[in-house]
Amino acid sequence: MPTDPTRVSPGKPGPVGGEQLARSRQRQGQRSAQRRTNGRQGSGRTRPLDNEGLIPILARAVREIESAVERGQAVSVRSRFQAVALLAREERARVRSDTTMTEAKRDGELKRLDGIATILAQTAAREPSLFSLLAEDAKVSDQASEMRKAMLERAGVEVAEDEVEEPDPLALPTERRVVPQSVLARQLANPFLVPDFTASSHNRGQARRLAGWELLGPLFRSFEEVGNGASTTMPLPEAREVMLPGALQLMKHQAEVVASAADGHRTFLLADEPGLGKTAQALLAAEATDAFPLLAVVPNVVKMNWAREAGIWVPHRTSTVIHGDGHDINGFADIVVVNYEVLDRHVGWLGDFGFRGMVVDEAHFIKNKTSQRSQNVLNVADRIRARTGRPLLFALTGTPLINDIEDFQAIWEYLGWVDDKKPLGSLMDALEETGLTPADPGFYRAARSCVVSQGIVRRRKVDVAKDIPARRIADIPVELDDEMGRSIREAEAELARRLVARYESALATRRGEAHLDDDGIDHELVRRVATWEREDSSEESSGENVFGMMRRIGQAKAGLAADYAAQLARNVGKVVFFAKHIDVMDAAQETFKRRGLRYSSIRGDQTRVARERNIKEFVEDPEVSVIVCSLSAAGVGINLQVASNLVLAELSWTDAEQTQAIDRVHRIGQDEPVTAWRIIAAQTIDTKVAELIDSKAGLAARALDGQDIDASSVDVQVEALVALLTEALLNR
Structure with missing residues (x-):
């Protein structure tokens, strides 16, 4: 105050x-x-x-x-x-x-x-x-x-009419505006893109009985005053079968949202807890309503994952990701993914692109309406609504709705439920139909129901536990597009060149006949070269080797992984953060400090008393959101089941080490499904290591008679080098 x-x-x-x-x-x-x-x-x-x-x-x-x-x-x-x-x-x-x-x-x-x-x-x-x-x-x-x-x-004061000109909502800063060449090509190929004004209901919902009442404050208050027993999810139709590619299956709670979109609902505040497949629901709802082209505005840390998920759930739809000025995007793509940080450069052409659907991921990012980020999102959404009568609009967030409900005004505005002063369209109609005013005792429960019915959907993991695995690993690909990322890719290319030179030297001096395949590669020799390289390297050695690559990748991912953990902590509560190297843990803790999150840590250099104190602090203090753990120091012997989400910032060399970390949370007494979020650096050796760990884990799971055939760390390191060398030889 x-x-x-x-x-x-x-x-x-x-x-x-x-x-x-x-x-x-x-x-x-x-x-x-x-x-x-x-x-x-x-x-x-x-x-x-x-x-x-x-x-x-x-x-x-x-x-x-x-x-x-x-x-x-x-x-x-x-x-x-x-x-x-x-x-x-x-x-x-x-x-x-x-x-x-x-x-x-x-x-x-x-x-x-x-x-x-x-x-x-x-x-x-x-x-x-x-x-x-x-x-x-x-x-x-x-x-x-x-x-x-x-x-x-x-009081006798002369009041003049307001002569201040209202700002033009489209008059945003233009200093950094860009229009990629491929977008210009698309516009030239389709110059007569006609706006669709059919079935537009955005301007309906005139106040009659409620004219003169202030309504936004009571609407927000309805989520605070109406507590236990109040619904947090709109009525949803029965789940129907959805044709999916390959062996994919849709869970019941996901299919209900897709069915609702197919039945004609067009605005959703999808607030399911992380791990319940919000991305898939949005993509399949767009498919069910033919809401393409589709725009996805997302945090930087998940924009590569959006392209990956699109390739999984709607593989016949082309997707493109905007990096920087967007020079390499596909202007004819069905799905355009852009992160908040570069949206200001592209807000001009995105509003005129002809999108029929829009998704805002981690929508609580726009809660501050005065921020440029929020203004850009609202600007694009308004222009999409102006061109398309009933676009499909999704706001995805795992943040509970009853905390700081007024933060959701910007989200409601994005969805077209309200403007900055009053309810709009069908929400105003629904409030009028209640027959109540804010002075009536029953107004708040009725008002909350009216808002929820506009499209709020909130399910927790515990609510749909029967539909999801008790333990699962979800990969989050991230793009290392900064200077460190470029340096890592250059170093990886240098390592590949050294392996190729070593292979060609060995091939030239090899005794006996080479066993070349159709691509002209001797795979036996490739494996030998990879083994020699592994034997010549060590975790302590300098130079560009597989250990140095993975450590540098971990350092580059540290901030992104910590950002994702911070998002989880604000959405669902306590999170366990695992890393291999001290410098990665240090970088993560600095990020949490900047985000205003309290954390504790478990490291190898701690005394037993300090270790137990930090564990107790994380388990018992509701203000401690994150515990930063060393994979080697905290991988065994501790119980962290107060959390059901963990972030693996760096990859282990074996599935066993990864599983031990997950089992700190997935233990007897855990009453919620556990999700391990594995942060993967796209277009680096990180992706190869992740695939190898998963493939070896699959072999172990299929072992007969309880025989453990999990690969050793040396196996994975050699296989990663084999993959790197083979790819380099194929691309010569």
């Missing part, structure tokens, strides 16, 4: 500018003096000075507000409360700056304003929901603006 309880930020220029208001006040004072003079010369009756001007009007209004709150009718006076607070702030500033006033007069006026401020503060203390109207960034409702204007007019 601001120091001055009457201080309210108007959110946009008010109807009276500062200089104009001062001049109007001066004219008001002159007229009042003239009236007093006329009164003395005429009937002899004078109006007491204390009953003139704005302050008496504010004093009466604040007493009425206080009385209404005492009677439990706070909702009906929210707009008046805001108008009084705004005018009291303005009047205080005017009195302080008025050089024509005597000191005694100024002190008296300020004392009366302090009394008004005190009543406002005490009233807000009785009804805490009013505090939001005193915040620096509080929006002034239309009703509050009208009341403010009426009070000024009653």
